[in-house]
Amino acid sequence: MKRVEATAVTHLAQTTVVVATAGRGLVNLTPQAADFVRDSRLNTGLLTAFVRHTSCSLLIAENADPDVHRDLEAWMASQVQDGHAMFRHRAEGPDDMSAHIRSVLTATSLSIPVINGGLGLGTWQSLYLWEHRYQGHRREVCFTVMGA
Amino acid sequence: MKRVEATAVTHLAQTTVVVATAGRGLVNLTPQAADFVRDSRLNTGLLTAFVRHTSCSLLIAENADPDVHRDLEAWMASQVQDGHAMFRHRAEGPDDMSAHIRSVLTATSLSIPVINGGLGLGTWQSLYLWEHRYQGHRREVCFTVMGA
Amino acid sequence: MKRVEATAVTHLAQTTVVVATAGRGLVNLTPQAADFVRDSRLNTGLLTAFVRHTSCSLLIAENADPDVHRDLEAWMASQVQDGHAMFRHRAEGPDDMSAHIRSVLTATSLSIPVINGGLGLGTWQSLYLWEHRYQGHRREVCFTVMGA
Numbered sequence: 001m002k003r004v005e006a007t008a009v010t011h012l013a014q015t016t017v018v019v020a021t022a023g024r025g026l027v028n029l030t031p032q033a034a035d036f037v038r039d040s041r042l043n044t045g046l047l048t049a050f051v052r053h054t055s056c057s058l059l060i061a062e063n064a065d066p067d068v069h070r071d072l073e074a075w076m077a078s079q080v081q082d083g084h085a086m087f088r089h090r091a092e093g094p095d096d097m098s099a100h101i102r103s104v105l106t107a108t109s110l111s112i113p114v115i116n117g118g119l120g121l122g123t124w125q126s127l128y129l130w131e132h133r134y135q136g137h138r139r140e141v142c143f144t145v146m147g148a
Numbered sequence: 149m150k151r152v153e154a155t156a157v158t159h160l161a162q163t164t165v166v167v168a169t170a171g172r173g174l175v176n177l178t179p180q181a182a183d184f185v186r187d188s189r190l191n192t193g194l195l196t197a198f199v200r201h202t203s204c205s206l207l208i209a210e211n212a213d214p215d216v217h218r219d220l221e222a223w224m225a226s227q228v229q230d231g232h233a234m235f236r237h238r239a240e241g242p243d244d245m246s247a248h249i250r251s252v253l254t255a256t257s258l259s260i261p262v263i264n265g266g267l268g269l270g271t272w273q274s275l276y277l278w279e280h281r282y283q284g285h286r287r288e289v290c291f292t293v294m295g296a
Numbered sequence: 297m298k299r300v301e302a303t304a305v306t307h308l309a310q311t312t313v314v315v316a317t318a319g320r321g322l323v324n325l326t327p328q329a330a331d332f333v334r335d336s337r338l339n340t341g342l343l344t345a346f347v348r349h350t351s352c353s354l355l356i357a358e359n360a361d362p363d364v365h366r367d368l369e370a371w372m373a374s375q376v377q378d379g380h381a382m383f384r385h386r387a388e389g390p391d392d393m394s395a396h397i398r399s400v401l402t403a404t405s406l407s408i409p410v411i412n413g414g415l416g417l418g419t420w421q422s423l424y425l426w427e428h429r430y431q432g433h434r435r436e437v438c439f440t441v442m443g444a
Contacts, residue, residue, distance in 0.1 A: 003310070004311070005307075005309045008306055009305040009308050010155060013153045014153075014263070015150060040153070044308065046442070048259050052270030053273070059404075060350065061400060062350040062351075065385055067384040067385040068393065070384060071382070071397075075376065075382065075397050078382065088215040088219055089213055097216065101220060103208075105253060106400060110404065112346060120348070120438055122436065124349070146194070156304065157304070159305075160304075160305050162299070162300045162341075162409060163299040164298065198409050198416065200421065201418050236367055237363040237366075245367045248364055248368065249368060256355075288418065290411070290416055292341070292342045
């Protein structure tokens with residue numbers, strides 16, 4: 001157990017990026033997150049991502065096999081059925097209420113440690129935005145980093 | 149991509165609020181969270197909410213159409229059935245184990261950026277406590293904010 | 297509503313612990329987290345745990361009745377079926393894709409307030425790592441704490 005300590009939290013940075021999605025599916029946010037952390041020039045700390053919407057969400061998922069993303073989508077679609085008869089909120093179509101439920105089941109905020117000046121993700125981890133609507137949208141993701 | 153930076157994290161505040169619930173359903177925590185952030189007088193940073201229970205939870209959900217809350221509840225009740233025969237933990241009734249599962253599927257902690265001195269929620273987002281028990285309870289939510 | 301404030305965030309510490317799991321099931325991380333917080337000697341702040349894998353995850357669950365853990369496992373196994381015909385990603389066996397889905401439905405990162413120098417968990421809460429693979433693994437969990 002290696003331990004890093006500092007006697008003051010000397011770095012804080014925050015930015016909001018706009019992500020254009022192409023309809024339902026995962027968008028890799030790892031490059032933007034890693035660039036932001038590197039530009040913030042802290043060595044040790046915590047990055048927190050927050051998505052400012054209720055019909056898309058954040059997750060950390062396996063980044064090697066595209067079938068994982070396909071299977072995540074297949075499972076979610078089987079459990080949260082678009083346009084299910086139980087849903088009353090359908091103003092924007094069959095993907096409206098299901099998008100809200102998918103968002104609640106995944107993450108609106110996620111924190112990743114900053115280790116040795118970079119994102120402390122595991123080898124197989126990437127940070128994704130999951131667009132839950134059929135159509136593409138412009139999505140705002142706020143990154144906040146604190147550390148030393 | 150607008151970027152805000154500070155060379156020291158100068159503000160830290162923490163409080164625990166008690167929320168009286170009226171049985172299963174959502175309770176809006178946004179006013180308490182926003183007041184706490186405003187009183188903490190930081191401009192940029194991060195608020196983290198934490199609920200000190202395993203039978204209620206936190207979520208960020210759509211705040212405009214009450215049908216969204218009704219549909220969230222309907223979907224959750226259909227997937228995590230109260231008093232299901234597979235559950236052995238039923239000491240406090242049919243809503244006991246289902247409440248624990250609902251809590252695990254949603255959030256125990258949630259972080260929201262502080263932007264320009266206020267909560268950085270999107271237009272349609274509010275922070276809620278989801279009471280999963282049939283009866284009302286007194287629930288403790290701890291808010292911690294750090295920033296500059 | 298008791299309120300604690302500080303005019304500087306003076307403490308930051310980070311460590312990565314390795315947890316040996318014995319196959320699918322919960323492993324209590326509360327002792328390691330509590331020790332790390334105590335050794336960091338801050339009074340008020342926030343601990344964030346992050347798991348560096350996509351086939352195990354974090355959760356806060358009831359710590360008193362072992363049936364709760366059994367029922368959580370039973371429910372999850374019923375909803376995310378190992379080796380389901382819809383899954384294409386099965387390179388490492390029937391628990392491969394289901395492990396990724398279970399991870400997405402629970403937490404990769406979790407934050408717990410530090411109150412009066414200790415972990416601010418509720419009476420019935422403990423922090424767990426949930427191993428989703430059949431076989432035991434060595435899992436890395438990164439703890440970051442900031443406060444004053």
